[in-house]
Amino acid sequence: MPTASGALASTKPRGRLxxxxxxxxxxxxxxMAYLSFLPGIPTFDFVILAxxxxxxxxxxxxxxxxTHPVFGRIISGYRGGLTLRMKVVATIGILASLAFxxxxxxxxxxxxxxxxxxxxxxxxxxxxxxxxxxEVGG
Numbered sequence: 790m791p792t793a794s795g796a797l798a799s800t801k802p803r804g805r806l807x808x809x810x811x812x813x814x815x816x817x818x819x820x821m822a823y824l825s826f827l828p829g830i831p832t833f834d835f836v837i838l839a840x841x842x843x844x845x846x847x848x849x850x851x852x853x854x855x856t857h858p859v860f861g862r863i864i865s866g867y868r869g870g871l872t873l874r875m876k877v878v879a880t881i882g883i884l885a886s887l888a889f890x891x892x893x894x895x896x897x898x899x900x901x902x903x904x905x906x907x908x909x910x911x912x913x914x915x916x917x918x919x920x921x922x923x924e925v926g927g
Contacts, residue, residue, distance in 0.1 A: 801845055808846045815842030815850060822860070836863045870919035879915045883908060 802808055818839035825832035836854075843851035855861050871879070887908040891901045 811842045811846035812850070815839045815846060818842060819854070833863055833867075836860050837867055840864050870921040871915070872921045876915050876918075876920070880912050883911045883915070887911075 802811070815838075818835040821830060822832050822835035822839065824830050825835070839860075840851065840854050843854055855864050887904050891904040895901060895904075
């Protein structure tokens, strides 16, 4: 159920320790998002994780994050679903990076199998997200 800020309400753990763990993980993810200018560190993943952890630990930080001019747009875009174009681009990126990793970076069959399974899960996850019917901005 959306709250006044448009954020989705979530249940918070009762224990202070667990809320502190969630809050700490939220701060770590947000810190990693700020380091996303470095190659190989994604912004999107860490912002979504930070929003999840803050929703479980701190209304103040969660509201700040979802109303942030940059991070808030990422979160609202994710909550609204993915366009067909976003799903195709994500699938191509996932398959290209995992194919490169599996074929060029390792000769181990077990590692290649794990990479393949991760790829199957990642593509399934992308395509199982709700689909936006209208594409905003092209």
